[in-house]
Amino acid sequence: MKINESILYPIGVVAKMFGISVATLRLYENEGLILPQKSKGQHRSYTDKDIQRIACIRDMINEKGLNLAGIRMVFSTLPCWKIKNCSEEERQNCPAYQDSQDPCWISKNADSVCGTEDCSICPVYSEFADCRNIKHILKKYWNPSSIQDPLKV
DNA sequence: ATTCTGACA
DNA sequence: TGTCAGCA
Numbered sequence: 001m002k003i004n005e006s007i008l009y010p011i012g013v014v015a016k017m018f019g020i021s022v023a024t025l026r027l028y029e030n031e032g033l034i035l036p037q038k039s040k041g042q043h044r045s046y047t048d049k050d051i052q053r054i055a056c057i058r059d060m061i062n063e064k065g066l067n068l069a070g071i072r073m074v075f076s077t078l079p080c081w082k083i084k085n086c087s088e089e090e091r092q093n094c095p096a097y098q099d100s101q102d103p104c105w106i107s108k109n110a111d112s113v114c115g116t117e118d119c120s121i122c123p124v125y126s127e128f129a130d131c132r133n134i135k136h137i138l139k140k141y142w143n144p145s146s147i148q149d150p151l152k153v
Numbered sequence: 154a155t156t157c158t159g160a161c162a
Numbered sequence: 163t164g165t166c167a168g169c170a
Contacts, residue, residue, distance in 0.1 A: 012155065022156080023164060041170065042157055 008045040011036075017051065018058055025054070031068045032106040033057055033075070035120040049129040056131035074131070075103040080124040082141040086113060 015022045028034050029044075034053055036044040046054075060066040066074070081090075081097045091097040094112045096104035105119035119125050128134055 010155075011157095021164070026157090027163070044156080 006047075008037075008039070008047060009051070011044045011046065014046045014051065014054065018054060020058075028054070028057060028068070032072050032103055033068065035105060035125060037118075037120050049126055052129040053131070056129070060131070072102060074134070075128070076101055076107075078103065078124055078128060078134075079138065079141060080104040080114075083124050083127075084113060084122075 009017075011022045011025055015025055025034075025044075029036065034050055034057070036046045036050050039045045057071055060071050060074075061068075080086075081094065086094065086097065090113050093109075094104075094114075095107045095109055096112070096114075100107035103125075104114065105122070105125055108114045108119070110116075114122070127137060
C-alpha cells in the first residue's frame with residue numbers, strides 16, 4: 001500500500017522537502033512545469049504525484065543541465081492527441097496538436113476536447129510524474145506503424 | 154503563522 | 163530567484 005496515497009501538502013512543506021523556496025515552486029508553476037490544485041481560497045495543494053514530478057524537475061536542472069524552458073519543451077513533446085484519442089477533426093482544431101511548443105495543458109484552447117478539463121488530473125500530465133520514464137510510457141501510445149510517417153501521427 | 158498575487162532589486 | 167507589500 002502507498003502510505004501517502006491521498007495526502008496533500010501545502011507549498012511551504014514541499015519547499016522544505018526540496019530545500020527550495022516557495023517562490024521557486026510558484027515559478028515552476030508559472031513556467032508551466034507543474035499544476036498543483038488549488039484549495040480554499042487560492043492555496044496550492046501538492047499531491048505525491050506533484051512531489052515526484054518536482055523531484056524530476058530538480059534532477060533535470062541539477063544533473064541534466066536543462067533550464068526551465070528546456071524542461072517545458074520536453075513536456076511539450078508528449079503526444080496528448082494519442083493519449084486522449086482525439087479525432088482527426090479535434091486535432092485540426094487543437095493548438096497542442098498543431099503548432100504548440102508548450103505543454104498541452106497551457107496551450108489548449110476553450111473549444112478543444114480538453115477545454116473544460118482540469119489538466120492536473122489528466123493522464124497527459126499525471127502519467128508523466130516520473131519524467132525519467134517518458135520514453136517508456138510513450139511506447140504504450142505509439143503504435144509501430146506511426147513511425148513510418150511521424151509528421152502525420 | 155502561512156499563503157496569495159503582483160511588482161521589482 | 164529573492165523579497166516586499168497588503169490581504170485573507
